Amino acid sequence: MKKSLVALAALAVAGVASAQSSVTLFGVVDASISGYSSTSRDLNGATFLNPFYLNKGSVKASRRELANSGYNSSRLGFRGTEDLGGGLAASFWLEAPIKNDDGSEGVATFARRSTVSLSGGFGEIRLGRDYTPTFWNDTVFDPFGTNGVGTNLISTANGGFGGFGSPAASVGSFTNVGTSNYVRASNTIGYFLPPNLGGFYGQVQYGFAEKTKYSPGLATPDVANSQRQGRYVGGRFGYANGPLDVALAYGSSTVGDQFYVGTTTKVNTLNLGASYDFGPVKLFGELSRAKNKIDYEVTPFAGGRPDIDLTGYLLGVTVPVGAGLIRASYSSVKYDLNQPDVLFQPRVADPKANKLAIGYVHNLSKRTALYATVARVSNKNGAALTVGGPAFVTTGGFTPKTSTGYDFGIRHAF
DSSP states (O other), rough: HHHHHHHHHHHHHHHHHHHHEEEEEEEEEEEEEEEEEEEEEOOOOOOOSSSTTTOOOEEEEEEEEEHHHESSSOEEEEEEEEEEETEEEEEEEEEEEOTTTOHHHHHTTSSSEEEEEEEEEEEEEEEEEEEEEHHHHHHHTTTTTTGGGGGGGHHHHHHHHSSSOOOOOOOOTTOOOOSSSSEEEEEEEEEEEEEOSEEEEEEEEOOOOOOOOOGGGGOOOSSSTTTSSEEOOOOOOOEEETEEEEEEEEEEEEEEEETTTTTTEEEEEEEEEEEESSSOOEEEEEEEEEEEEEESOOOOTTOOOOOEEEEEEEEEEEEEETTTTEEEEEEEEEEOOOOOOOTBBBOOOOOEEEEEEEEEEEEEEEEEEEEEEEEEEEEETTTOSSSSSSSOGGGGEEEEEEEEEEEEEEEEEO
């Protein structure tokens, strides 16, 4: 009898625990047949010094593959919440990227997100690896959600604008979490406003560089990027009510430093995004400006390296059609190298590019969809942005020009 009472008590305790906490397995498996083509051209011609120059025409690098994440990023994740009482809750979120086309990446790395948090009436405090505030505007206000060949150029260009390249590349095909703070940042503390503010929302985030500091400073090893590289600070604030959603974000990522030279290199990003759902159509837009700058403790006599600016804009639209959705976007970016004027020499034109993407999604159910996307990038003045796939051929006098691509795939979420 006593054993029965003990068993019943244990079951009752287990029932209370299960009622107060939950763990969810979730994921996306997205596969596509994708093709990419990057064309470079020889823009040179005969000159006075070389009157017999023979133009080489164009050269194309192309590839067709079974890819993943053309519509939604393939992933496998675990998330859970425990009700602590009094309005408090503890949560965790572990999300791994998966490459379902070859199975080479999975739960060996939770590089998409790995956080633990505490939430309540005060909002949420979140610790770990997470999206940066500035990237949210790129993906939320992109009709293609920064996935596949349709990804807007603001995201593509900024992804390579602030790389910092250390620590060394990860083993195998595992996602390298230490080369950029543009999409996600590691070692972060984040705070999110509570959701009951009449449509206003916001977050701030700080990411530790996790570098060793020395006292006195002269004990610091004479090695580049040993003090502040990898640090991130940013925030995003917006308003969403009814059909309107608008948000402003700012972030600063330290991408390099040299203690004895006295320099710190940062990429500062400011963007504004908005969307409005009219019903028959939903419009999207974004303006972005990023600056790669070097701060000098002692400014060089010649003035140091000029800042490099990257500006861009995006216009997009989605149109519901029965069980489907038409998506389209136009994006453009320009690099301003801030080159000084040189006597008797024309200033080299700044690189720029634009992109047009259009696609269709057909929902077979709430979890399964078929999709198709085509896109084209036009580069000018040495810009070399692609829709994905192989890089441009730039040797032998060739200059990057156009990049085209397509995705035809299926997405299943669970």
